[in-house]
Amino acid sequence: MDPDTELEMEPLIRVDNLVKRYAARGFGRRAPEFTAVDSISFSILPGSTLALVGESGSGKSNVALCLACLQRATAGQIWFEGRDLAALPEKELRAVRPKLQLVFQDPANSLNPRWTVGEIVAEPLLVQGRISRREQKLRAAQVLEQVGMGAEYLERRPQELSGGQRQRVAIARALILEPKLLILDEVLSALDCSIQAQIANLLVELQRARGLAYLFITHDLRMAAHLADEIAVMSGGKIVERGAAETILRESHRPETQNLPGASRVSQDSVAAAERPR
Amino acid sequence: MPVKERVRSMNKRRFEGEGIEPAHPLCWRQRVLTVRVLSGHDWLVASGLVAQHDTVTCKSELEVDLRPILEVRELCVAYGARGGGVWRALSGVSFGLAAGEILAVLGESGSGKSTLAGSLLRLLPRNARITGGEILLDGADVVRMSGVDLRRVRGSGISIVFQEPSLALHPTIRVGEQIGEVLRAHGTRSRRERAEGTRKMLSKVFSGDVERIYSSYPHELSGGQQQRVLIAQAIACEPALVVADEPTASLDTTTQREILTLFKRLRDELGIAFIFITHNPGLLAGFADRVLVLYAGKVAEVGPTHEVLRSPQHPYTQALLKCVPQVDSDEASGRKSMLPVIGGVPPSLAAVSQGCVFEPRCQDRMETCQVCEPAAAVLGGGHEVTCLKFPA
Amino acid sequence: MMRFLLQRAGHAAFLLFGVSILAFLFSTLAPGNYFDEMRLNPQISAERLSALRAEYEVDRPTALRYARWAGALAHGDLGFSFAYNMPVAPLLWTRARNTLLLTGTATVLVWMLALPLGVWSAERLGRPADVALSWATAVLLIIPDLALALGLLILAVRSGWLPMGGMVSVGFGEFSVALKIRDLAWHMILPLLVLLLSALPVLLRHVRAAVAEALEAPFLRAAEGHGISRKRLLYRYALPAAAHPLIALFGLSLGTLLSGSLVVEAVMGWPGLGPFLRDAILARDLYVVIGGVLLSTLFLVAGNFAADLLLYWVDPRIRAGTGR
Numbered sequence: 001m002d003p004d005t006e007l008e009m010e011p012l013i014r015v016d017n018l019v020k021r022y023a024a025r026g027f028g029r030r031a032p033e034f035t036a037v038d039s040i041s042f043s044i045l046p047g048s049t050l051a052l053v054g055e056s057g058s059g060k061s062n063v064a065l066c067l068a069c070l071q072r073a074t075a076g077q078i079w080f081e082g083r084d085l086a087a088l089p090e091k092e093l094r095a096v097r098p099k100l101q102l103v104f105q106d107p108a109n110s111l112n113p114r115w116t117v118g119e120i121v122a123e124p125l126l127v128q129g130r131i132s133r134r135e136q137k138l139r140a141a142q143v144l145e146q147v148g149m150g151a152e153y154l155e156r157r158p159q160e161l162s163g164g165q166r167q168r169v170a171i172a173r174a175l176i177l178e179p180k181l182l183i184l185d186e187v188l189s190a191l192d193c194s195i196q197a198q199i200a201n202l203l204v205e206l207q208r209a210r211g212l213a214y215l216f217i218t219h220d221l222r223m224a225a226h227l228a229d230e231i232a233v234m235s236g237g238k239i240v241e242r243g244a245a246e247t248i249l250r251e252s253h254r255p256e257t258q259n260l261p262g263a264s265r266v267s268q269d270s271v272a273a274a275e276r277p278r
Numbered sequence: 279m280p281v282k283e284r285v286r287s288m289n290k291r292r293f294e295g296e297g298i299e300p301a302h303p304l305c306w307r308q309r310v311l312t313v314r315v316l317s318g319h320d321w322l323v324a325s326g327l328v329a330q331h332d333t334v335t336c337k338s339e340l341e342v343d344l345r346p347i348l349e350v351r352e353l354c355v356a357y358g359a360r361g362g363g364v365w366r367a368l369s370g371v372s373f374g375l376a377a378g379e380i381l382a383v384l385g386e387s388g389s390g391k392s393t394l395a396g397s398l399l400r401l402l403p404r405n406a407r408i409t410g411g412e413i414l415l416d417g418a419d420v421v422r423m424s425g426v427d428l429r430r431v432r433g434s435g436i437s438i439v440f441q442e443p444s445l446a447l448h449p450t451i452r453v454g455e456q457i458g459e460v461l462r463a464h465g466t467r468s469r470r471e472r473a474e475g476t477r478k479m480l481s482k483v484f485s486g487d488v489e490r491i492y493s494s495y496p497h498e499l500s501g502g503q504q505q506r507v508l509i510a511q512a513i514a515c516e517p518a519l520v521v522a523d524e525p526t527a528s529l530d531t532t533t534q535r536e537i538l539t540l541f542k543r544l545r546d547e548l549g550i551a552f553i554f555i556t557h558n559p560g561l562l563a564g565f566a567d568r569v570l571v572l573y574a575g576k577v578a579e580v581g582p583t584h585e586v587l588r589s590p591q592h593p594y595t596q597a598l599l600k601c602v603p604q605v606d607s608d609e610a611s612g613r614k615s616m617l618p619v620i621g622g623v624p625p626s627l628a629a630v631s632q633g634c635v636f637e638p639r640c641q642d643r644m645e646t647c648q649v650c651e652p653a654a655a656v657l658g659g660g661h662e663v664t665c666l667k668f669p670a
Numbered sequence: 671m672m673r674f675l676l677q678r679a680g681h682a683a684f685l686l687f688g689v690s691i692l693a694f695l696f697s698t699l700a701p702g703n704y705f706d707e708m709r710l711n712p713q714i715s716a717e718r719l720s721a722l723r724a725e726y727e728v729d730r731p732t733a734l735r736y737a738r739w740a741g742a743l744a745h746g747d748l749g750f751s752f753a754y755n756m757p758v759a760p761l762l763w764t765r766a767r768n769t770l771l772l773t774g775t776a777t778v779l780v781w782m783l784a785l786p787l788g789v790w791s792a793e794r795l796g797r798p799a800d801v802a803l804s805w806a807t808a809v810l811l812i813i814p815d816l817a818l819a820l821g822l823l824i825l826a827v828r829s830g831w832l833p834m835g836g837m838v839s840v841g842f843g844e845f846s847v848a849l850k851i852r853d854l855a856w857h858m859i860l861p862l863l864v865l866l867l868s869a870l871p872v873l874l875r876h877v878r879a880a881v882a883e884a885l886e887a888p889f890l891r892a893a894e895g896h897g898i899s900r901k902r903l904l905y906r907y908a909l910p911a912a913a914h915p916l917i918a919l920f921g922l923s924l925g926t927l928l929s930g931s932l933v934v935e936a937v938m939g940w941p942g943l944g945p946f947l948r949d950a951i952l953a954r955d956l957y958v959v960i961g962g963v964l965l966s967t968l969f970l971v972a973g974n975f976a977a978d979l980l981l982y983w984v985d986p987r988i989r990a991g992t993g994r
Contacts, residue, residue, distance in 0.1 A: 438892075440891075
């Protein structure tokens with residue numbers, strides 16, 4: 001994207017000082033008050049990808065849930081299409097949700113094993129209003145084709161699919177309402193290497209074809225650098241570093257980024273270097 | 279050269295004095311990773327690097343143990359599928375493992391890597407059977423062992439660390455006791471001795487407060503801590519070999535690195551060999567000594583890590599390594615480019631394929647690949663590949 | 671821990687209170703009372719009847735009667751039986767003791783049999799021995815305990831080996847202690863057998879299912895990989911892991927100690943609480959009925975409470991409260 005036009009474009013979504021705090025639970029001692037997300041701010045331009053990178057427990061998943069409006073933030077604003085989602089009442093949120101869709105990490109758990117693929121993919125349509133069976137099937141087949149699966153998969157069940165295929169179904173389900181932003185929460189982590197590459201390619205293609213924006217949440221810095229325009233590193237609920245992908249990878253000296261995979265190269269010949277006769 | 283022959287040519291080498299040169303070139307291994315130094319009655323362990331015709335500097339008499347502690351020969355494992363079909367999970371897998379070596383088994387889902395882990399201890403599901411081959415642990419064949427001998431070997435000769443640490447520990451027994459159970463199963467009767475042994479093992483894997491861990495329940499520990507407890511269980515009886523089946527898959531990345539460092543330290547301190555099973559090539563550099571690439575139940579390639587990673591010879595290995603996005607700063611920015619993928623799907627293990635099993639997805643396939651099944655070809659320096667491009 | 675106990679105790683007290691009100695209400699609201707039967711008896715004059723009625727305060731408002739009864743309960747006085755003309759408490763206690771003797775022994779035996787058999791069966795899941803046992807339990811499940819009781823009784827009559835009912839032989843009072851025990855045991859055999867045969871299949875199936883599930887767990891496979899012996903795997907690993915459903919069942923066993931043997935007692939003539947209460951209900955002996963109901967409820971509540979406590983003690987994850 002041309003840097004000049006970038007400056008002029010309105011961000012698709014802008015998060016200001018988002019806070020998510022959990023109240024104390026249990027018999028006092030057990031679960032004290034816990035701040036999962038501690039006042040973070042970022043924005044995503046339409047058609048671009050922001051990667052949110054961090055260890056487990058850094059608060060990334062909470063950000064995903066707040067953005068997808070599945071969970072109310074404790075404080076802060078989420079500006080989307082001129083409205084603050086954090087303050088919107090439930091009724092109006094329902095109208096906005098189709099535009100922000102979430103895809104989860106584990107396809108085994110996010111797909112209902114009793115339903116067929118066609119039913120799973122068409123489910124969001126049912127929630128959004130009345131639609132005929134035939135129309136459902138048609139749109140399901142369309143969106144499956146976009147993720148590279150033929151119409152023969154409509155009648156299959158999730159158990160019969162491989163990990164990569166299930167993840168495609170999850171993405172298809174997220175696409176059927178034609179969102180503007182896809183929140184991808186560790187969607188590649190559970191997959192084999194070569195399948196990760198396939199799904200990554202699919203995501204890039206979809207972004208190009210439909211102008212989707214992505215919030216790509218991961219702990220894999222290498223994949224983040226490959227897919228994202230901008231990377232924000234989270235640690236302990238805060239964003240500790242932010243910048244263009246190459247910059248972060250090359251110049252970061254923070255211990256968090258050093259620890260992440262991809263900070264060293266696959267082909268590095270460190271064996272010889274590490275082991276010298278004493 | 280088939281594995282059998284190679285083994286016969288191995289035996290103990292003696293090195294004497296200072297500035298020694300090995301008398302004979304080391305055959306399929308270029309590195310001696312754990313050298314047991316005989317000094318009086320004590321065995322000291324030092325690790326060093328010996329390449330062909332290299333010199334080893336040491337202060338006392340060295341006895342280098344090059345015998346493989348594990349030899350797998352033509353291992354075949356099949357599953358009985360519902361409806362009568364047979365799935366060949368492993369077909370003719372052969373490899374060897376030397377004392378103190380870290381061998382990484384790289385494979386994706388369906389490659390048979392978890393089956394391999396299970397068969398080394400004969401811990402397979404009910405519908406799986408070892409249909410052929412041998413697993414020689416210090417000479418004794420695990421496949422044909424009696425139940426009594428098998429139970430003795432498990433835990434004390436060879437141990438296993440599973441993938442999901444939270445599931446591999448009993449939820450209502452304290453962690454210290456669970457480690458003690460392993461000691462008890464292998465002869466430590468008195469409670470005091472077990473407690474001592476447990477604490478010793480825990481202090482090897484944990485750096486901080488061992489007491490708290492000792493009396494904790496599994497759900498009170500983090501994922502990384504649970505995994506360390508599993509490792510403590512595995513090394514409790516100081517086995518010669520530990521099989522780790524994707525031990526870091528469910529952990530976050532800092533913990534992953536910590537566990538890998540722990541494995542290396544245990545290898546250096548206790549001389550334990552590791553078979554590290556994974557699907558992530560990014561973990562191998564700087565950690566594993568050798569890599570074995572598994573595809574559809576067959577060995578595609580095996581060799582020293584740095585060589586396999588730097589110049590993979592098998593088309594599958596090449597394609598697999600290319601799938602990982604390269605973000606070297608000196609390369610042109612390939613951001614958001616299409617990653618090379620391996621076309622097609624993994625083969626069905628139910629059908630007996632004629633010819634090379636990777637052929638349908640191979641970039642370099644030739645006409646003969648559909649007909650002839652490749653045999654292992656030795657490329658030298660311990661690097662072997664099973665591909666028709668390299669005649670056996 | 672304390673909070674947990676207090677909470678549970680609070681629940682129990684509330685339940686007992688509610689049950690006592692309901693029992694009282696239903697009993698008094700039901701048409702007729704004890705003295706209505708007497709009206710049919712020509713030997714009792716009308717004055718005598720009204721005097722009795724006044725004495726037992728049958729015509730006072732229900733709420734008042736309840737209040738007086740509750741007040742008396744606080745002193746341990748369960749009221750007065752119309753039919754037996756004596757306080758309710760000792761009556762109930764004698765009968766309850768007899769029932770507990772029978773059901774207590776039965777419960778202990780059934781658990782002692784079900785646990786090892788269930789474990790044994792779970793280990794051989796799907797194999798001929800297990801399948802045979804499953805069929806046997808299925809057959810036993812289908813047979814109602816009434817039929818079982820009658821059938822065994824017929825056997826006793828035909829063979830003459832076992833007594834045909836009752837708890838003690840004639841002249842029990844003069845027996846020596848050893849003889850008393852022998853006599854009691856001899857009379858207990860049949861009803862015990864019926865209780866065992868009707869309770870064992872259910873329990874056995876549950877133990878088998880719970881242990882079979884535990885045997886499939888990853889931690890068991892991991893322990894097997896460490897070379898731990900089969901026996902230890904079954905009893906130290908699998909059985910404790912199967913604790914949850916089994917402890918719940920145990921609580922139920924305890925809870926139904928008083929109430930589970932009505933049919934058997936009635937058929938076999940065992941002088942327990944069941945038949946006694948049945949007669950009292952038919953005779954509208956108000957305080958006996960309420961006392962009995964309350965006692966049964968107490969056991970039920972105590973059984974559940976015991977199960978909760980046991981689970982709390984056994985499973986550290988429950989102790990941790992909300993957990994991770």
